[in-house]
Amino acid sequence: MVPNKDLITAINSYEDNVSDHMDSDAAQTRADLIDYYLGERYGNERDGYSKIVTREVYQTVENIKADVAELFIADDETVRFEPEGPEDVEGAQQATDYVRYVFYRQNDGFGVILDSLMDGLLQRQGVIKRWRLMEDVVTSHTFEEISETAFAILMADPEVEITEYEESFDELTQMNVYAGKMLRTKVDSETKVEVIPPEEFAIDSDAVTVEEAKYVRQRSMKSKSDLISMGFDAKKIEKASTSSGYNEYDSPEKIARNFDGDNYDDENENITKMYDLHEVYMRYDRDEDDYDELIKVCKIGNVILNVEEVDEIPFVVWTPIRIPHRLTGLCPADAAAPLQKVKSTLWRNQLDNQYNLNNGRPVIVEGQVDLDSVMSSKPGAPYIVKHPNAISFPQQPSFGQHTYNMMGIADQMLEQNVGATDNSISPDILHGNTAAGAVSQVLSKRQARVRLIAREFGEFLRKVFMGIYELEIAHAQDASIFRLDNKFVEVDPRNWHARKDVTVLVGLGNGSKTEQLFHMQQTMAAQQAMLGAGGMGITVTPQQIVQLQEDMVRLYDKSAHGRYFTEPPAEFTGQPEPQPPSAQEQALMAQVEIEKAKLELERQELSLKEQQFMLKVREHEDMNEFKLAELNLEASSERAVKIGN
Numbered sequence: 001m002v003p004n005k006d007l008i009t010a011i012n013s014y015e016d017n018v019s020d021h022m023d024s025d026a027a028q029t030r031a032d033l034i035d036y037y038l039g040e041r042y043g044n045e046r047d048g049y050s051k052i053v054t055r056e057v058y059q060t061v062e063n064i065k066a067d068v069a070e071l072f073i074a075d076d077e078t079v080r081f082e083p084e085g086p087e088d089v090e091g092a093q094q095a096t097d098y099v100r101y102v103f104y105r106q107n108d109g110f111g112v113i114l115d116s117l118m119d120g121l122l123q124r125q126g127v128i129k130r131w132r133l134m135e136d137v138v139t140s141h142t143f144e145e146i147s148e149t150a151f152a153i154l155m156a157d158p159e160v161e162i163t164e165y166e167e168s169f170d171e172l173t174q175m176n177v178y179a180g181k182m183l184r185t186k187v188d189s190e191t192k193v194e195v196i197p198p199e200e201f202a203i204d205s206d207a208v209t210v211e212e213a214k215y216v217r218q219r220s221m222k223s224k225s226d227l228i229s230m231g232f233d234a235k236k237i238e239k240a241s242t243s244s245g246y247n248e249y250d251s252p253e254k255i256a257r258n259f260d261g262d263n264y265d266d267e268n269e270n271i272t273k274m275y276d277l278h279e280v281y282m283r284y285d286r287d288e289d290d291y292d293e294l295i296k297v298c299k300i301g302n303v304i305l306n307v308e309e310v311d312e313i314p315f316v317v318w319t320p321i322r323i324p325h326r327l328t329g330l331c332p333a334d335a336a337a338p339l340q341k342v343k344s345t346l347w348r349n350q351l352d353n354q355y356n357l358n359n360g361r362p363v364i365v366e367g368q369v370d371l372d373s374v375m376s377s378k379p380g381a382p383y384i385v386k387h388p389n390a391i392s393f394p395q396q397p398s399f400g401q402h403t404y405n406m407m408g409i410a411d412q413m414l415e416q417n418v419g420a421t422d423n424s425i426s427p428d429i430l431h432g433n434t435a436a437g438a439v440s441q442v443l444s445k446r447q448a449r450v451r452l453i454a455r456e457f458g459e460f461l462r463k464v465f466m467g468i469y470e471l472e473i474a475h476a477q478d479a480s481i482f483r484l485d486n487k488f489v490e491v492d493p494r495n496w497h498a499r500k501d502v503t504v505l506v507g508l509g510n511g512s513k514t515e516q517l518f519h520m521q522q523t524m525a526a527q528q529a530m531l532g533a534g535g536m537g538i539t540v541t542p543q544q545i546v547q548l549q550e551d552m553v554r555l556y557d558k559s560a561h562g563r564y565f566t567e568p569p570a571e572f573t574g575q576p577e578p579q580p581p582s583a584q585e586q587a588l589m590a591q592v593e594i595e596k597a598k599l600e601l602e603r604q605e606l607s608l609k610e611q612q613f614m615l616k617v618r619e620h621e622d623m624n625e626f627k628l629a630e631l632n633l634e635a636s637s638e639r640a641v642k643i644g645n
Contacts, residue, residue, distance in 0.1 A: 004304045011280055011297065014215040018202040026328075030123045030198060031252035033333045036340055037061060037122055038256075050348040050355075056340035057333050060418050061121045064332055065114070068454045072113055072461070079465040080503045095499065098491045099468050101482045107193040115195040117457060120320050123253070124331045126460070127196040129218070130467045131314045132475045134231075137188045144179040145170070151178040159185050191471045193464065199253045201315065207327055216281045216313050221274040232298065232305045240275055240300035275300045281313045311474075316467065318460030320453045332453075335417040343410050350403040357398060365390040418449075462502050469499065520552050542568040 036057040045051045079099070083092040103109040116126035143154070145168075154160050165180025200218050207213035222230075227237050278299050283292040286307070294313070298305040323329040362374060368390030373383050383391055476493035483489075527548065530539045546565050553564055581589065 004307075007284070007286070007297065007304065007307070008299070008302050010284060011278075011282065011299070014204060014282060015202075015217075017204050017206070018215065018217065026124075027199060027252050031256040033057065033122055033331075033337060034253060034256040036337045037333065040256075042341065042344070050351040052344060052347050052351060054340055054343045054347060056343060056414060057122075057336045060332050060336040060414070061118070064121055064418075064450055064453060065117055067450050068457055069114060069117060071454050072457070073110065079462055081469070081499055082503050084499070091496070092499075094489075094491060095469060095496060097489070098472070098480075098482065098493070099465050102191050102468050102472065103193060103465065105482070106190060109193070112193055112195055113461070116318070116460070119195065119198055120318050120457070121331055121453075122333045123198045124334070125198055125201075125317055125319050125328045127198060127201045128193060128316045128460075128464050129196050129314050130191065130193045130316070130464060130471065132471050133190055133192045135188045136185050138183055138185050140181065140183055142179075142181050145177040146179075148176050148178070154182065161185070187477075189475055189477055191468055191475075193468070196315070197253065199251045201317075203317075203327060208325055209327065210313055210315050210317055213281075213313065214283050216315060218279040218315075220277055220279075222277045223272055223274055227275060227277065227305075236303055236305050237275065237300070240303040240305075281310070312467075312470075314467070316460060316463045318456055320456060322456065332418045336414060339410050339414045339417070343407055346403050346407050346410070350400060353397075353399050353403075360393045363392045363394060466499075466502050469496075472496070473498070516555055517552065520548060520555075524548055524552075 039053045039055050039058065041051060041053060079096070081092045081095045081099070083089045100109075103112070112128065116128050118126075120126035146154075151165075155162060161183045163181045163183055165178050167176055167178055169175075170177045196218060200220050202217045202219065203210065203213050204215040207216075210216060224234075224237055228234055278297075280297040280299065281294065282297065283294055285292050286295055286309075287293070293309050294311070295307060296310045297307050317327060319327070319329040320332060321330040321334075364371075364374060365387065368386045370384035373381065374391070385391055472493035473496050478494075479490050479492035481488055481490055527540050527545060536542075546568065549565050
């Protein structure tokens with residue numbers, strides 16, 4: 001194996017080629033965008049003048065976030081695993097349900113969607129990390145009067161630590177017995193999904209995708225207790241240095257997000273000793289076989305805490321506005337920020353102008369006016385002058401109309417550049433049809449741009465869900481029980497197979513709830529028409545009728561499964577059960593059966609007579625053939641032959 005010092009050298013060389021989010025221009029740009037979003041001042045304000053800050057970045061980000069989030073959250077089945085054959089329909093549905101369960105129930109799926117969406121819209125990229133968390137769960141137990149054999153089994157169990165015990169002799173069994181206390185350590189495993197702050201994530205500058213990256217790093221500050229709970233050796237942690245020069249509060253993004261930079265006190269930094277942890281994923285020929293392996297390296301400074309070979313890089317990245325051949329593109333906030341500054345300036349000038357119009361700037365004759373009376377701002381306060389013409393108020397020009405025209409142009413530029421205004425869009429923007437009127441919906445440029453962002457985010461979530469599926473296959477320890485639609489279902493991911501066919505649904509094309517209800521009502525009317533034509537159990541089953549009713553209720557109450565309707569048994573067809581025959585009908589049926597039996601007996605007798613007749617005919621034919629043969633023999637021998645008796 002390559003020595004650790006050589007591994008550290010390789011990591012440092014990669015660090016020189018990454019976009020360092022702590023010191024780069026990109027970090028400061030993201031921090032500035034956060035300030036724009038929060039409505040922070042620009043630093044060019046002057047006393048006595050308007051300091052208003054408009055909120056175009058906030059409006060743009062929130063409008064797009066609301067539109068896109070609704071598309072993904074409106075339908076629980078955001079991602080669906082497609083069956084690979086008729087036999088895989090149930091397995092694909094189970095995989096879909098279970099991955100949704102892990103994402104939304106075991107993890108805060110709702111928060112993950114909103115936070116990663118927000119990071120992308122405001123800071124150019126959203127990063128999700130999904131990994132398998134392995135934790136040691138320690139439980140204490142007591143045992144009393146167990147046999148020597150059972151005690152030996154406990155002592156040999158690697159999960160058990162005997163903390164104390166007593167040995168005694170049992171008079172009844174004439175054997176030694178044991179009592180004491182023990183600790184059992186069991187590995188608890190679960191899939192975790194977490195949104196990573198952009199400032200913690202770095203990747204080699206040549207990477208276009210995370211999957212093909214040569215170097216990916218997550219950088220975070222951890223306490224000693226955090227590191228120990230992560231399974232790292234305490235002695236190695238003690239050897240590690242905290243003098244790397246990095247502090248999480250040095251991040252421009254973190255300062256903009258959490259602190260008023262002017263009021264932050266540096267003395268609070270070292271209340272708890274923190275360590276600069278690097279979690280590195282890199283392709284490196286560690287065993288010197290001329291082939292690069294994907295390895296994970298955890299280090300603090302130049303102290304390596306752990307090295308292991310892994311199968312994949314656990315990060316998924318998305319960017320709202322793609323730039324070809326780059327991992328990170330642009331975001332809507334990039335286009336909105338300059339226009340926010342323009343509109344803020346226009347508003348400030350307009351307010352200052354309006355203030356001058358309302359209050360005026362007097363022209364006074366020096367020495368002819370009492371200045372204190374002029375400076376008084378009280379309504380109706382008199383001006384004390386020595387001459388009637390000693391003070392005058394020249395007309396101030398109004399720039400209002402010009403200012404409003406400029407702000408209107410700025411709004412048009414914002415809509416053209418960003419594609420998002422205060423006007424909401426319907427959740428069916430990718431569908432293109434309105435249900436009630438069956439009229440084609442023409443998408444505006446604004447809608448089309450939001451649609452494209454939604455598709456980018458959908459592909460991002462598809463990778464996240466596929467990663468969850470693969471983690472469950474690789475690390476599941478036993479079957480799991482989870483609740484789905486008020487039912488408890490057993491799932492064993494160990495029996496799953498690898499999948500590639502994953503469809504992103506994210507609510508696109510489903511229309512509004514009113515629209516969906518309209519379609520369901522039309523379907524119900526069609527079912528009623530089929531039932532009226534005698535289609536029960538043929539074209540429409542009772543199960544299908546109940547399912548439609550359930551779907552209509554679940555539009556507004558997703559937990560309503562089984563609450564209002566009971567699913568009929570699978571063998572039930574909806575056809576009425578046949579009524580038992582009456583006594584008269586039973587007697588008639590018995591008489592019919594007797595007559596049928598008589599006819600059958602007569603048929604058999606006729607058949608027997610026919611067989612006997614044919615047998616006699618056959619015997620007669622055989623006798624005639626015999627006599628003919630004797631005559632032929634006599635004629636050939638020219639002698640008399642006696643025929644008969």
